[in-house]
Amino acid sequence: MISESASAISRRIAAVPARTSTETWQAIVDLLTEAGSEAHQELTAITSIAAILISEEYTRDAPIVVKPASGARIRVRTVHGMDAIEAINDETPLYSGGLSEPGWSVSLPCGSDDLDEITTALSGASAITVRDTSEGLSASSAGGTNSGASAAVPVINLSEMGRS
Numbered sequence: 166m167i168s169e170s171a172s173a174i175s176r177r178i179a180a181v182p183a184r185t186s187t188e189t190w191q192a193i194v195d196l197l198t199e200a201g202s203e204a205h206q207e208l209t210a211i212t213s214i215a216a217i218l219i220s221e222e223y224t225r226d227a228p229i230v231v232k233p234a235s236g237a238r239i240r241v242r243t244v245h246g247m248d249a250i251e252a253i254n255d256e257t258p259l260y261s262g263g264l265s266e267p268g269w270s271v272s273l274p275c276g277s278d279d280l281d282e283i284t285t286a287l288s289g290a291s292a293i294t295v296r297d298t299s300e301g302l303s304a305s306s307a308g309g310t311n312s313g314a315s316a317a318v319p320v321i322n323l324s325e326m327g328r329s
Contacts, residue, residue: 172237172238173239174237174239174259174260175239175240176196176239176240176242176256176259177241177242177252177256178193178241178242178243178252178256179243179249179250179256180219180224180225180243180244180245180249181246182249182250183249183252186215186216186220187212187216189219190208190215190216190219191209191212193215193241194209194212196256196258196263197239197259197263198265199263199265202264202265208271208293211286211287211290211293214273214283214286214287215273217279217283218273218274218275218283219243222245224273224274227242227298228240229241229242229272229273229274230272231263231269231270231271231272232270232271232272233264233265233269234266234268239259269292271292271294272293272295272296274296274298275295275298276297277297277298277299280297
């Protein structure tokens with residue numbers, strides 16, 4: 166499934182059993198970054214943490230939210246189970262530069278039971294944050310705080326819904 170608009174791009178990445186959780190994170194890193202770039206190195210450095218979140222299927226239920234320095238936000242969800250077998254053939258590369266410029270951030274979804282431990286583990290990665298999936302997704306929680314404490318308030322721009 167591909168969704169591209171001025172404000173958000175979404176992608177689905179096949180996970181377990183089509184890939185291990187570690188391989189799934191590597192596919193996400195490769196989707197977002199150029200090999201050898203600073204962003205690639207920073208995201209690769211948290212592979213074990215991201216693999217835990219993928220294996221717990223938090224990324225199935227809530228997206229990884231990527232905010233590039235410029236351009237549309239990117240939302241990545243993982244597909245698990247038998248659907249992952251089919252989804253691996255439908256993966257689509259990004260048409261934008263992904264994390265090619267400094268100033269990007271990534272927000273990872275996490276269950277409340279694991280939130281404190283994962284937040285602590287990510288404390289050295291300033292551009293990567295974690296948010297509580299039980300509190301939904303808001304602009305502030307998807308953009309750059311490690312607290313995960315803000316409540317989600319949906320904002321719907323009805324005039325945009327009528328645009329063609």
